[in-house]
Amino acid sequence: MGEGMRRMRGWVVGAVLACAMAAPTVSGQEVVAFENVTVLTMDDDRRMEGRTVLVEDGLITRVGAAGSVEVPDGALRIDGRGRFLMPGLAEMHAHVPPTPNPPRELLEDYMFLYVANGITTIRGMLGQAYQIELADELEGGDLLGPTFYVGAPSINGNSAPTPDDAERLIRAHAGAGYDLQKIHPGVSRESWDRMVAVAEEVGLTYGGHVPADVGLEHALATGMSTVDHLDGYVTAVASEGVQAQVSTGTISLGGLVEGAEEARIQEIIRRSLEADVYVVPTQYLWESLYAGRDPDEYLGLPEMVYVSSEQREAWRQQGSGGPQGTPEELEAFFDLRDRILVELADAGVGILMGTDSPQLYNVPGFALHREIAEMEGAGMTRDQILRSGTVEVARYVGDHLGLADNFGTVAEGNRADLVLLEEDPLEDLDHLTGRVGVMVRGQWVSAEEISAGLDALAAKHAR
Ligand SMILES: [Zn+2]
Structure with missing residues (x-):
């Protein structure tokens, strides 16, 4: 389908996960900042250390040196120290x-x-x-x-x-x-x-x-x-x-x-x-x-x-x-x-x-x-x-x-589809499963929410 047919309705609400989740989800944060994080841009194999990545209305709006990015009041701040931020994966x-x-x-x-x-x-x-x-x-x-x-x-x-x-x-x-x-x-x-x-x-x-x-x-x-x-x-x-x-x-x-x-x-x-x-x-x-x-x-x-x-x-x-x-x-x-x-x-x-x-x-x-x-x-x-x-x-x-290709790299203007990892996946691909959380179109889903959702799913199928 053409991009034009798809509606962009801006913010994503956390409640959508509720059916699969045992715990309530964090919701409604309009702005998210990953602070002091090492970014794997995937543009090249360079790691950018000490960055702050700002996400607003589902898009990455700033990738800059940690000290130089102003984080708006009320933003959800996610500590990126020692952690690695990369684009989400594709199936x-x-x-x-x-x-x-x-x-x-x-x-x-x-x-x-x-x-x-x-x-x-x-x-x-x-x-x-x-x-x-x-x-x-x-x-x-x-x-x-x-x-x-x-x-x-x-x-x-x-x-x-x-x-x-x-x-x-x-x-x-x-x-x-x-x-x-x-x-x-x-x-x-x-x-x-x-x-x-x-x-x-x-x-x-x-x-x-x-x-x-x-x-x-x-x-x-x-x-x-x-x-x-x-x-x-x-x-x-x-x-x-x-x-x-x-x-x-x-x-x-x-x-x-x-x-x-x-x-x-x-x-x-x-x-x-x-x-x-x-x-x-x-x-x-x-x-x-x-x-x-x-x-x-x-x-x-x-x-x-x-x-x-x-x-x-x-x-x-x-x-x-x-x-x-x-x-x-x-x-x-x-x-x-x-x-x-x-x-x-x-x-x-x-x-x-x-x-x-x-x-x-x-x-x-x-x-x-x-x-x-x-x-x-x-x-x-x-x-x-x-x-x-x-x-x-x-x-x-x-x-x-022939559709929009603004994803797949951590870059300003791209969809905020991101994974925050505890350790560097370029050192060991198993680190891809050591998640702090996943972001989908700007919606942050923490590791705790993910495990709660998985537990609920396992419990359903065990019945
Ligand atoms: Zn097939």
């Missing part, structure tokens, strides 16, 4: 329920889980009409939660069996005000090409899966703006012979991985950079989908208390299919994905943080921190990882969604 492959009119409480719980985990931006990857209104509510401050970029219902082999269907859908989705078009497998090359032409005309970008008939190289050449799950990459870097076997379904996972060619990897990375594509790797999900570990390993994780027993049971069913290859094949497969990811990042291709939550074992919000650990395990640098959840997201939103 760029979220699934907000795709069914019409889902339970309001579920939506509120999801939005709270994102905020509780320092996430101030999400991109929804399967649309439904109500989500456009929900995005407006979030933006207007009627519901506390991240800024929500809304992907449309999917174009796939079933929804768009012909080019005419693809055209009809993309026109309808642009008209309805979605922010991007979601792609699933099964789209023919013909339907794809029609979709691309119409998407350009109506000004809607597209991302998601790479349909097999389209292939990664054609998807890149025709301007796909995000490739999610690294979809298509492992096939695209394989030799021609192996690619032919993939299309006939006659190759094992091991054979596919062995087919990777050095020259092909370099070629695909070069084309990705040229195409200005962004990659949302979802490494944590791919691990759990392919490795087929015992569901109890995942269902015993601490964050599982924040989802319903029905959700956990659905994951148990979904996850009990077993591994999709031998241990050696799986290791080689994950190594190749890691290598492609790191080479893409090193080459300067935009990488975006995302998980596919609440897909298999991905608890909204918490899953992003599992993904961050996977990205680091793959070999991305801490700086690359933090950028993938902040400044790169703003660049994607500005360049590909």
